[in-house]
Amino acid sequence: MRILQEGRAEYLKVDPDGYRAHVREHKPHQMVSKLMTHREAVEKLVRDGDYIAYDCNYFQRGPASLIREVIRQKKRRLWVCGKFTYVACALLVEGGCADRIDIGFIGFGPWIARAVREKKCTINEYSNAIMTLRLKAGAMGLPFLPARSFGGTDGFERSGCKLVEDPYTKQPIILVPAINPDVALIHVHQADEYGNARVFGTGIAHQECALASRRVIVSAEEIVSTEEIRRDPARTSIPHFAVDAVVHAPFGAYPGTVQGYYACDPPGVVEAMGAMYRGDFTEYLNKHVYSVGSHEEYLEKVVGAAKIAEIRRRETIREGYCI
Amino acid sequence: MSTPAANFNEREHVICQIARLVEERYIYWVGGGGEPLSAALLAKQVHAPNLQYLTEDGVVGPEPLVPFDPLMTMIAARANYRALQWQTMNYAADVAHLGYVDYGILATLQVDRYGNVNSTVVGKYEGGEGRRFGGPGGADTIAALAWRTILVTDQQKRKFVERNDFISSPGFLDGPGARERAGLPPGTGPWRVYTPWAMFGYDIDCQLMLQGISPFVTVDQVLEEMSFRPKIAPKLERLEVPTEEELMVLRTKIDVAGQVTDRGRWIEHRDGKYVFADR
Numbered sequence: 001m002r003i004l005q006e007g008r009a010e011y012l013k014v015d016p017d018g019y020r021a022h023v024r025e026h027k028p029h030q031m032v033s034k035l036m037t038h039r040e041a042v043e044k045l046v047r048d049g050d051y052i053a054y055d056c057n058y059f060q061r062g063p064a065s066l067i068r069e070v071i072r073q074k075k076r077r078l079w080v081c082g083k084f085t086y087v088a089c090a091l092l093v094e095g096g097c098a099d100r101i102d103i104g105f106i107g108f109g110p111w112i113a114r115a116v117r118e119k120k121c122t123i124n125e126y127s128n129a130i131m132t133l134r135l136k137a138g139a140m141g142l143p144f145l146p147a148r149s150f151g152g153t154d155g156f157e158r159s160g161c162k163l164v165e166d167p168y169t170k171q172p173i174i175l176v177p178a179i180n181p182d183v184a185l186i187h188v189h190q191a192d193e194y195g196n197a198r199v200f201g202t203g204i205a206h207q208e209c210a211l212a213s214r215r216v217i218v219s220a221e222e223i224v225s226t227e228e229i230r231r232d233p234a235r236t237s238i239p240h241f242a243v244d245a246v247v248h249a250p251f252g253a254y255p256g257t258v259q260g261y262y263a264c265d266p267p268g269v270v271e272a273m274g275a276m277y278r279g280d281f282t283e284y285l286n287k288h289v290y291s292v293g294s295h296e297e298y299l300e301k302v303v304g305a306a307k308i309a310e311i312r313r314r315e316t317i318r319e320g321y322c323i
Numbered sequence: 324m325s326t327p328a329a330n331f332n333e334r335e336h337v338i339c340q341i342a343r344l345v346e347e348r349y350i351y352w353v354g355g356g357g358e359p360l361s362a363a364l365l366a367k368q369v370h371a372p373n374l375q376y377l378t379e380d381g382v383v384g385p386e387p388l389v390p391f392d393p394l395m396t397m398i399a400a401r402a403n404y405r406a407l408q409w410q411t412m413n414y415a416a417d418v419a420h421l422g423y424v425d426y427g428i429l430a431t432l433q434v435d436r437y438g439n440v441n442s443t444v445v446g447k448y449e450g451g452e453g454r455r456f457g458g459p460g461g462a463d464t465i466a467a468l469a470w471r472t473i474l475v476t477d478q479q480k481r482k483f484v485e486r487n488d489f490i491s492s493p494g495f496l497d498g499p500g501a502r503e504r505a506g507l508p509p510g511t512g513p514w515r516v517y518t519p520w521a522m523f524g525y526d527i528d529c530q531l532m533l534q535g536i537s538p539f540v541t542v543d544q545v546l547e548e549m550s551f552r553p554k555i556a557p558k559l560e561r562l563e564v565p566t567e568e569e570l571m572v573l574r575t576k577i578d579v580a581g582q583v584t585d586r587g588r589w590i591e592h593r594d595g596k597y598v599f600a601d602r
Contacts, residue, residue, distance in 0.1 A: 060399065082458075084379070084412070084460070104458060105457045105458045106458060116455070117452070127460065127463035128379060128412060128459070129461060129463070130464075132411070132412040147416075147420075148467065148507060149416070149464045152504075153459070153463060154443070154448070155458075163506055172503075173506045201398065201403060201409050202380040202398055202403055202406075202409045203380065204411060257398070266393050269393055317401065317404055
């Protein structure tokens with residue numbers, strides 16, 4: 001295949017055979033219970049230097065409670081899959097956890113800008129859908145996939161993509177390198193103890209993220225029985241064999257929404273956005289991460305019962321969310 | 324109800340221009356927020372109840388419950404209420420790859436002679452010196468794959484530049500044939516640029532052409548707020564001001580908190596003319 005142009009950014013090593021070997025050796029082929037706490041899951045499965053993906057974001061059905069735990073445990077040198085996200089990347093960079101980001105869309109803010117200027121953080125450029133396509137390639141066990149977007153942009157030069165001559169049509173086409181993240185954090189509506197998980201409503205790439213990643217932590221609003229999963233198999237978004245830990249995380253997306261379960265908390269969203277735009281998360285991290293030792297303590301002491309009742313009440317739409 | 328309004332701001336005016344373009348017979352992929360989404364929501368409320376749009380979370384044809392919570396223009400239950408289908412981002416990209424998306428509607432920080440989109444950096448990219456923004460997000464997929472792309476931006480010299488500081492999403496790149504050479508599907512590309520003051524199309528050489536003008540500015544004022552001189556159509560269209568009905572829907576149903584519309588200068592009807600208000 002003739003290569004016409006190449007991006008010059010470093011990209012996560014493409015290794016589908018290595019991933020297959022990992023799946024054979026380390027993925028849980030048998031149904032085993034994987035219930036654990038936030039602390040146990042992050043201690044066990046998130047490692048310094050990991051390529052980390054999370055699905056959705058800190059405001060939109062994202063694994064906010066797991067992101068706070070990653071910061072609490074002071075993980076280091078993470079390389080972040082920064083698609084469809086506002087503040088989570090900034091939180092991870094300011095928390096000292098991340099120093100590389102593949103960007104689709106992130107809330108940049110002055111802190112990351114400063115880290116980039118001081119060469120403490122490296123940015124590679126993609127788009128949201130190019131990043132989800134990279135995950136899809138990883139989730140298909142392939143080294144790359146073609147796309148008919150991203151060509152001609154200045155981001156292409158700063159990516160790991162290639163422009164090649166398609167051997168079938170002879171037209172130029174973009175190839176995107178697969179990603180198999182070391183670890184993925186995915187927040188879902190329901191999961192059983194084995195990790196069979198259900199997402200209701202739209203999403204970004206939860207299924208691709210789960211299938212593509214070496215270690216997968218699913219946090220769930222509700223732990224349901226396997227009987228319940230078997231009652232409606234078409235609702236299963238993620239199969240148990242892709243999942244390494246299941247964390248019960250009610251209100252785990254706070255201050256964001258879990259569609260059908262609870263609305264976002266506007267003051268909580270504004271507080272995080274404000275900290276990002278000021279370029280100072282110190283106060284935010286102290287209050288929302290370091291002041292407590294667990295998600296349960298966070299809900300009790302920082303969020304509070306009244307707020308929880310309010311965000312549940314404000315989510316008036318139930319249709320389609322299986323409740 | 325379709326009385327021309329006597330008081331409105333620039334942002335409201337440009338949202339109304341784009342909303343009026345929207346038709347039920349097409350499928351739209353709309354940038355997830357700001358003027359593009361407000362325009363689609365306005366059109367759905369006012370004249371196109373069966374409007375079908377996608378956003379990048381893979382929602383197809385929702386009948387959203389407005390107003391939305393802050394930032395919750397995707398994923399959230401209100402935004403995706405009563406949709407025809409719920410899917411994910413790769414699905415939205417597939418639909419666009421297939422050619423179902425007739426129009427994309429996007430906001431941009433800068434636009435150049437060839438209609439390229441910048442949502443990455445204003446100033447110098449290298450070394451992180453310029454003012455950095457979020458990145459292309461879903462816009463690159465829309466600008467690459469929608470048959471026609473509508474851009475919205477402000478009429479400011481720093482926003483209309485000879486060449487963008489960064490091409491985040493493709494317009495015509497550097498002229499005829501460039502999109503195809505870069506691997507993008509033929510027959511796609513920029514179609515209109517709207518600002519509160521003016522409307523631009525493109526000529527046969529893929530270059531921006533002034534085609535319409537708002538009643539509260541002159542051609543010279545528009546050209547003054549551009550860093551390059553565009554081609555000018557022989558006859559300029561007049562961009563009609565918002566109606567009272569459009570404004571009522573926009574203010575009471577869509578952007579109640581003024582997140583999108585609460586900036587820009589005000590315009591009033593005085594002595595038979597539309598002029599910038601003093602306040």
